[in-house]
Amino acid sequence: MSPSSPPARPLPGPFRSAAVIGGTHGLGRALALAARERGLRTVVYGRSAALPDADGLLPRSLDLCDPQSVRTAPVDVPSPCYVLWVAGAFLKKPLVETTEDEVEQLTRLLFSGPVLFLRRLLAEAEGPVHLITIASSSSWKRRERESLYCGLKAAQATFVRNLVPELLAAHPENRITLVNPGGLAVPDFHTGLALDFGAMMDPGEVAEIIWNIAADQRRAFTEVQILRSREPGSEGTPEVSYGARVPQTPEEPGAATATGGTAPLPIQHH
């Protein structure tokens, strides 16, 4: 938080702690720091988690691509707690150029690893859990050479929606927030791509928005889009809207009507 920022709004409810899967860098770290500012005992998971942590976070080593690590990493998070599923990496490549190992590793990182680890965290939790999941606007946007990444992000979003009934059956105060962000100014995530990070969203600002949404959430489930403005003069400003989005048509914009297919969806801002 910068010296001029308003103080973090306290979180309502009984929550004492937060476990951030992928809390060592980028958006996950920003979410973890904002959790700590709100008085939560905050555990951060990642491969590079190491003691001591200068920011007062509690690091726990976890490699989501290593089944043994997913089975054995500590899940000693005091209940009731927030659980944040943030870890990820990007891959932009045509499927035929993607190696078997890349498919396996990205699937573990973005889907099967977190699902198995979440299974352990939820089994251990006593009292209510508020699960905050960072999927992506790539779960519904038309992209090129990103089929594996987009497919896994859509799987994450669908998995979490369908977890809602059983989480509510387990505890009526359980909550789930599904967040689909657009482009974030996290250069490490977009390694090798020449992007204008000045026109992308600040992860610290997005983390504050996410915690404020979580604090205000009264319903069991909320899905939110946090997309960057493309308006000249306010490029990169986060724009928040609620609810799921219909997947964009995979054809070139306008091509669907020309070939007699379904009408293209209205253009939506990222």
Ligand SMILES: NC(=O)c1ccc[n+]([C@@H]2O[C@H](COP(=O)([O-])OP(=O)(O)OC[C@H]3O[C@@H](n4cnc5c(N)ncnc54)[C@H](OP(=O)(O)O)[C@@H]3O)[C@@H](O)[C@H]2O)c1
């Ligand atoms: N950046 C964007 O434009 C953007 C847009 C929409 C959605 N998202 C989503 O937001 C999430 C965070 O992205 P970011 O931009 O903050 O990326 P980032 O800075 O690269 O952070 C990725 C996080 O995932 C962790 N991680 C990576 N591999 C891991 C592994 N094998 N095991 C455990 N943890 C692992 C990293 O920790 P270690 O390195 O310590 O393992 C790090 O904490 C991702 O799920 C991404 O898909 C990003």
